Amino acid sequence: MRFLRRLLRIAFPEEFRAGYEREMLRTFSAQHAEAHRGGRVAVLKLWLETIADVVHSGPRQHLEQLRHDLQYALRAFRRRPGFYAVTAAVLAIGIASTTAIFSIVDAALWRPVPFEAADRLVAIRELTPQDAQPWELSYPSFVDLRANATSFESVAAFMRNGVRLGGREPRSTEAALISANLWPTLRVRLMAGRNFSVEEDDAGGAPVVMISNRLAVDRFGAAANAIGQAVSIDSTASTIVGVVADSTRFPDADVDVWMPLGPFGSEPFMRYRSVHTTLVVARLRDAATIDTARAELEAWMDAQHARDPKGDPGHRIVVRSLASQVSAPSRSVVAALLGAVALLLAVTCSSAGMLLLTRGSGRATEVAIRLSLGASRSRLTRQFLTETACVALIGAVLGIAGAQALLAYLVGGLQDTLPPLVVPAINGAALAAALGAAAVATMVCGVAPAAAALSFVRGPAPAAERQRHRLLIAQVAVSCALVVLAVILGRSLDRLFRVDPGFRTDRMVMMQVALPLPGYDGPGAVPRFFESALARVRALPGVVAATAGGPPPFTSGSVGSVHVEGFRDTGGAVATYRRIQPGYFATLGIPVIAGRDFNTNDGAGEMVVVVNQGLARRFWTSAEDALGKRIKIGVAEREPWVRIIGVVGDVRNRTLAEAPELATYEPHRQRPWNGLFVMARTDGDAATMAPTIQRAIRELEADVVISRTQTMDARAAGTFAARRFYTVVVGAFAVATALLVALAVYGATSYSVNSRFREFGVRAAVGASATALKRFVVFEALRPAAVGLAAGLAGGALASFAARGLLYGVGPFDTVSYVAVVALFLALVALASWQPATRAARIDPTVALRTE
Amino acid sequence: MAARFNPDDHLPLTAAMFEVLLALADGDKHGYAIIKEVRARSDGRVRLSAGTLYGLLKRFIDAGLIAECDERPDPALDDERRRYYRLTPQGRAVAVAETRRMEAAVLQARSKQLIKKSRTT
Numbered sequence: 001m002r003f004l005r006r007l008l009r010i011a012f013p014e015e016f017r018a019g020y021e022r023e024m025l026r027t028f029s030a031q032h033a034e035a036h037r038g039g040r041v042a043v044l045k046l047w048l049e050t051i052a053d054v055v056h057s058g059p060r061q062h063l064e065q066l067r068h069d070l071q072y073a074l075r076a077f078r079r080r081p082g083f084y085a086v087t088a089a090v091l092a093i094g095i096a097s098t099t100a101i102f103s104i105v106d107a108a109l110w111r112p113v114p115f116e117a118a119d120r121l122v123a124i125r126e127l128t129p130q131d132a133q134p135w136e137l138s139y140p141s142f143v144d145l146r147a148n149a150t151s152f153e154s155v156a157a158f159m160r161n162g163v164r165l166g167g168r169e170p171r172s173t174e175a176a177l178i179s180a181n182l183w184p185t186l187r188v189r190l191m192a193g194r195n196f197s198v199e200e201d202d203a204g205g206a207p208v209v210m211i212s213n214r215l216a217v218d219r220f221g222a223a224a225n226a227i228g229q230a231v232s233i234d235s236t237a238s239t240i241v242g243v244v245a246d247s248t249r250f251p252d253a254d255v256d257v258w259m260p261l262g263p264f265g266s267e268p269f270m271r272y273r274s275v276h277t278t279l280v281v282a283r284l285r286d287a288a289t290i291d292t293a294r295a296e297l298e299a300w301m302d303a304q305h306a307r308d309p310k311g312d313p314g315h316r317i318v319v320r321s322l323a324s325q326v327s328a329p330s331r332s333v334v335a336a337l338l339g340a341v342a343l344l345l346a347v348t349c350s351s352a353g354m355l356l357l358t359r360g361s362g363r364a365t366e367v368a369i370r371l372s373l374g375a376s377r378s379r380l381t382r383q384f385l386t387e388t389a390c391v392a393l394i395g396a397v398l399g400i401a402g403a404q405a406l407l408a409y410l411v412g413g414l415q416d417t418l419p420p421l422v423v424p425a426i427n428g429a430a431l432a433a434a435l436g437a438a439a440v441a442t443m444v445c446g447v448a449p450a451a452a453a454l455s456f457v458r459g460p461a462p463a464a465e466r467q468r469h470r471l472l473i474a475q476v477a478v479s480c481a482l483v484v485l486a487v488i489l490g491r492s493l494d495r496l497f498r499v500d501p502g503f504r505t506d507r508m509v510m511m512q513v514a515l516p517l518p519g520y521d522g523p524g525a526v527p528r529f530f531e532s533a534l535a536r537v538r539a540l541p542g543v544v545a546a547t548a549g550g551p552p553p554f555t556s557g558s559v560g561s562v563h564v565e566g567f568r569d570t571g572g573a574v575a576t577y578r579r580i581q582p583g584y585f586a587t588l589g590i591p592v593i594a595g596r597d598f599n600t601n602d603g604a605g606e607m608v609v610v611v612n613q614g615l616a617r618r619f620w621t622s623a624e625d626a627l628g629k630r631i632k633i634g635v636a637e638r639e640p641w642v643r644i645i646g647v648v649g650d651v652r653n654r655t656l657a658e659a660p661e662l663a664t665y666e667p668h669r670q671r672p673w674n675g676l677f678v679m680a681r682t683d684g685d686a687a688t689m690a691p692t693i694q695r696a697i698r699e700l701e702a703d704v705v706i707s708r709t710q711t712m713d714a715r716a717a718g719t720f721a722a723r724r725f726y727t728v729v730v731g732a733f734a735v736a737t738a739l740l741v742a743l744a745v746y747g748a749t750s751y752s753v754n755s756r757f758r759e760f761g762v763r764a765a766v767g768a769s770a771t772a773l774k775r776f777v778v779f780e781a782l783r784p785a786a787v788g789l790a791a792g793l794a795g796g797a798l799a800s801f802a803a804r805g806l807l808y809g810v811g812p813f814d815t816v817s818y819v820a821v822v823a824l825f826l827a828l829v830a831l832a833s834w835q836p837a838t839r840a841a842r843i844d845p846t847v848a849l850r851t852e
Numbered sequence: 853m854a855a856r857f858n859p860d861d862h863l864p865l866t867a868a869m870f871e872v873l874l875a876l877a878d879g880d881k882h883g884y885a886i887i888k889e890v891r892a893r894s895d896g897r898v899r900l901s902a903g904t905l906y907g908l909l910k911r912f913i914d915a916g917l918i919a920e921c922d923e924r925p926d927p928a929l930d931d932e933r934r935r936y937y938r939l940t941p942q943g944r945a946v947a948v949a950e951t952r953r954m955e956a957a958v959l960q961a962r963s964k965q966l967i968k969k970s971r972t973t
Contacts, residue, residue, distance in 0.1 A: 011903075012903075016906075016907075016910065019910065020906040020910065023883055023906060023934070023935055024883075024902040024906050026883075026884070026934060027883040027884045027887065027902045027905070027906075028902050030884040031887065031902075049899065049901050050901050050902065052901075053901030053902070053903040053904050054901075054902075054903045056903070056904075057901075057903035057904050057907045058903065060907060061907055061910075064907075064911070
């Protein structure tokens with residue numbers, strides 16, 4: 001009998017057992033007595049039948065109870081649809097942001113290198129005395145390592161390169177030169193075709209390429225069709241031997257063409273150990289660790305120094321995990337987002353809990369009645385849990401849908417800051433994280449109102465009240481910290497918008513124009529082409545001015561050391577150098593401060609240069625003083641002297657946030673590059689003029705490659721896209737938490753007014769005016785909010801200090817921002833508590849005193 | 853406001869459900885008595901176990917088809933510790949409706965010559 005009792009306890013819900021356990025045992029004992037008379041077989045049969053029956057009907061009772069709970073929950077939802085909708089929305093917001101940001105963090109921070117056994121992959125570089133950042137290896141060093149290093153299964157290398165892709169629409173495209181063993185080292189499988197052979201990856205190898213799937217689909221319809229086809233790369237017909245999946249974003253997402261590194265590595269200039277261009281990745285052997293590999297490579301480096309004491313003295317080898325190399329720049333950003341989302345989730349759960357708590361207080365009578373009718377506490381807890389689980393489920397479904405949209409938005413905005421190999425997508429782990437959030441929310445929010453309602457029955461619970469206060473304080477603190485950060489970031493971005501770049505960006509369009517080499521190798525052929533092209537562009541209706549130059553504005557561009565005639569030491573000054581067509585300064589609106597702009601004769605005779613005001617001021621007392629002086633940019637032994645003929649205004653050429661650099665400009669004709677950016681100022685919308693300008697240039701040379709067409713405004717905006725993104729994200733977090741806090745304050749105040757109905761009645765009866773009651777309620781809400789606010793301001797200051805790298809023109813302790821946030825929160829809390837306060841003021845003392 | 857009671861809402865009944873209602877049609881009984889009667893009446897074909905029986909009883913009580921009763925039907929047979937169950941008017945209406953439904957089914961089967969007319973009436 002004891003066994004049966006135990007079985008019943010396991011199989012049936014408590015509610016059912018309370019009503020029927022004793023009856024069932026009695027009935028069984030009567031059956032047992034009867035079976036006993038029939039002998040052992042009858043008893044055994046009865047036991048088997050009964051056990052099977054219990055196992056079968058127990059779960060049905062559980063289901064039955066769940067059905068009841070669900071019906072009950074549905075009725076509750078119908079009574080207060082608005083309340084449950086808000087609660088579900090609160091949860092949906094939390095779950096959507098958790099899922100989306102978790103997906104990004106999972107991809108960027110935890111799996112930044114999406115290759116098999118990625119923890120065995122290392123990047124090998126050299127640290128030089130000249131630079132804080134490690135450099136690439138030289139090609140001979142790579143060949144040496146590949147042949148001799150014993151710590152690795154394989155050592156592979158790659159280089160970035162731009163190539164000209166021939167065919168229907170010739171264009172420049174990003175390419176990578178890779179060693180034949182790169183994909184096997186990374187354990188990347190090709191979509192179609194094969195890897196390069198060792199022979200192809202050597203001097204004189206047949207011209208072969210791999211292309212991206214998107215290029216294969218674009219040119220040949222499908223990956224499989226591309227294999228064996230020829231494609232023109234830099235005017236050489238190359239055979240396609242492999243197709244790389246688009247998800248393999250190595251070394252970067254924009255690479256469309258992969259070529260063998262070997263033939264290029266055999267070029268004469270690649271044979272120098274001082275040419276550091278080769279990026280090396282290697283896979284550790286099972287027995288090796290990063291430390292043992294480093295030790296081996298250091299010994300190898302020492303041996304190299306011993307052989308050739310003059311080559312690269314002071315260089316040290318750097319072996320780091322590939323993951324740390326890839327994700328290093330964005331780790332802090334992702335961690336900050338993770339922190340923000342954790343806070344948001346906490347605020348979400350506590351706001352939902354606060355709302356359900358309020359609802360719970362309104363159900364005290366219902367709970368009391370059901371308890372007196374014999375419902376057990378566990379039964380009531382289960383009922384409340386079912387209700388909140390339903391709300392959480394609805395929130396989870398909406399949240400996962402919202403997460404898709406949010407992820408797409410975040411990935412779009414984060415493109416430039418995410419590790420290049422990563423393609424975040426809603427994945428299993430993210431889904432689990434969302435469900436985890438929903439489960440936590442359900443438990444927190446589900447148990448809280450049940451406990452609150454039960455404790456309400458037992459009498460007033462000051463501890464619960466205190467707990468709610470603490471919760472509210474924490475919420476206000478978190479939200480306030482986020483709002484402080486958002487406001488400071490917003491003000492910083494606003495300052496950035498107002499920065500004068502030193503030239504006019506409006507109504508300008510630019511495009512890269514590159515000439516095919518054959519046919520343009522005669523002296524002056526390329527500048528002549530650009531001069532005629534610009535003449536055609538200037539003649540177009542709608543074009544006000546046009547010029548060409550490179551590198552384009554908002555690019556760090558080329559930099560060289562400055563040498564000044566008569567100065568022994570220039571203090572390590574470096575300057576950017578650009579090569580430009582006449583009319584550059586006038587077209588961009590850069591003022592000529594002294595001397596003159598170039599004309600078409602410059603560059604033919606004595607070598608000349610125009611410098612910016614910053615450079616002139618650095619070495620001479622005035623701009624005029626600089627005129628006629630001679631300087632060199634770059635390696636002193638190799639470069640000729642050039643004479644300064646003009647001084648122009650400073651330009652913020654990297655980003656708007658960075659101070660103008662020392663800058664020099666040479667006439668394009670003096671030392672031509674075969675690719676320049678053509679820039680045109682228009683009298684209307686610049687973007688719509690772009691096709692006309694392209695056509696005008698193509699009419700002159702059909703084979704010209706035109707790419708990277710963009711308006712100057714878009715280019716300027718691109719330089720602070722990342723800042724804007726953080727501001728928008730933090731702003732969204734801030735708005736979301738502020739809303740949640742407002743809801744929580746409203747919930748808590750309502751709860752307080754509901755549960756103190758009589759108290760307010762008494763206050764009114766003894767003469768408190770409606771205004772006094774309102775003020776009382778609002779101030780009561782403001783008190784914990786003020787405490788939270790103080791903590792939040794401190795937190796916001798810490799967060800802003802941590803984010804100071806993103807700030808421009810505003811300090812992390814910007815008083816205006818803090819004052820604004822305080823005002824905003826006080827107003828928010830007062831507003832949120834206004835409705836319950838009004839309700840308290842309207843309580844009729846006669847009704848309140850009669851209520852028990 | 854409670855909706856009007858409609859016996860058809862509870863149809864069709866499972867064999868076990870119908871047997872339990874039928875067992876209570878001629879008087880109040882406790883659980884063991886119901887099991888015994890159902891087994892005897894069906895020649896042992898329908899064997900109810902305690903888990904199923906009390907699950908059904910709870911469901912019928914929740915639906916208002918049967919009720920626990922305070923009076924004991926037969927003082928001689930009474931066992932005070934046991935709970936007795938009684939068919940409510942609603943429960944009776946449901947049992948009748950189920951019987952009619954089955955009767956109609958039998959008539960249909962007959963009209964299709966599926967079974968022969970019974971010799972006795």
